[in-house]
Amino acid sequence: MSGTKRVARETLLWVGGALGTLCLLSLLAGWLFHLTPLVFSSGSMSPAYDAGALGIAREVPAAELSVGDVVSVVDAQGSRVTHRIAAIESDGAAAVLTLRGDTNDVVDAQPYRVEAADRVAFGIPYAGYALNAMASPFGVAAALLLVTALLLLAFGRGHRLVPLGLASTIVAGAGLGVAGVAPWAFTSAYWTDTARATVTATTPAPVSHQQPVCTSKETNPKTNNEEAKLTWPGLGPQYEFYWELWKGTSPGGTLEKSGTLPPVGTSGTVTLQFGEIPSGGGGNSPFYAKVWTRLVSDHSNVGSPTTTLLHSGPLPNGPNWWMYCGTA
């Protein structure tokens, strides 16, 4: 072998060995110092760490984390996520992290409770692409070819003086690569986005009851169950009805009675009855009933009251009186 060829061979082997040693040392450093190289597979941390960047992260306890740190955690689905801390809440020895990608408008939906997290110290743009290529089937095949070539160079006829350590390092590196024990991790810096739509919901405007229909129960000859009955359709559970019975001519007179009727469904009928008037209530006198619709929610009146004219008539053989619809 000529001197030039020997130098080239030695150079190749030394470079290969050095790279392998670096690879092993980085693996060892990762184990010893809790360092994790991270390949960013997506770009929500752009421009600080664009897709394809290689970030170097070191595991630190939760107490050392603060807002603004870029940390790598594992989500509920077991995937590694690297985003920036937007908020942090202490939880004993642990911390609950709210993360957000730098290009995302909203924080991650899932908070992360961690006792320690990989905090990214710095990044190398595009380096992740190279590592990703090396981890691909094509990259592994190329590495195997390279290793084979280097081994042939090392152990080919007449080359037994090549340091065995270099060859061992190359083989170990190749073995790790084939076994999938890559000294780096892929991390998602996933994007988020949110869209919203709003609609104003309202309930119907308030309504008031219809003019009551008045029905007299009047028999001839008079019995002891005469009455005037006012009815109108119910308005549903939102509405109650306040009524007043006045003696005299509308709108004046004297208030005799008042009360409130509970809500009645829209398919039901509200009934207000006036029957026997105690002695002294007045015979053959004009009366009228006013009815207001009210909201159940605050008992406020809805619209104007209705007025129904009534009159009283004598009760047979007694001092009391009955109520009838209309005027006497």
Place this chain on the structure above:
Amino acid sequence: MTLHSGALHIDLESNVRVRPETIGNWADLNLSGLADGTSRAAIMTVGNNSLGDAPLSYRVQAGAPGALGAALRITVRRGGSVSSGTCTGGALIGGAGAALNGFDAPMDLHLAPGQSHHLCIQVSLPAGSAIAPSASSTVTLTFPAKQEPS
């Protein structure tokens, strides 16, 4: 592993890459004068207009304040159709007649770039709710999206 560059965009109706995106008063769904025991429904289109190879997952969330908001119910059907103020057919998302305020359901399918879902959204006020007349509540429908691996 595929390394992605681009941007994620979930859009509503015919919007394309609007950010931030809020449709102020979604006209398709008319919830004015909603009486007890009635419902209204409309179709919302949710699209993935992301740049790059970015499939997305998303959720359907809803909220409405006040007594009216607490009484409202929601039904979401992916691929459903509107029939007399109700949603029929399609895939039910998150349960039928669920409480609208606090509704939060994941969509059952991811959206690939360029794809869209047609969501039938039904809002109802159950009979006997006894909400005061002229009550008002702003219903907010939120669609948070997250990039998924392709």
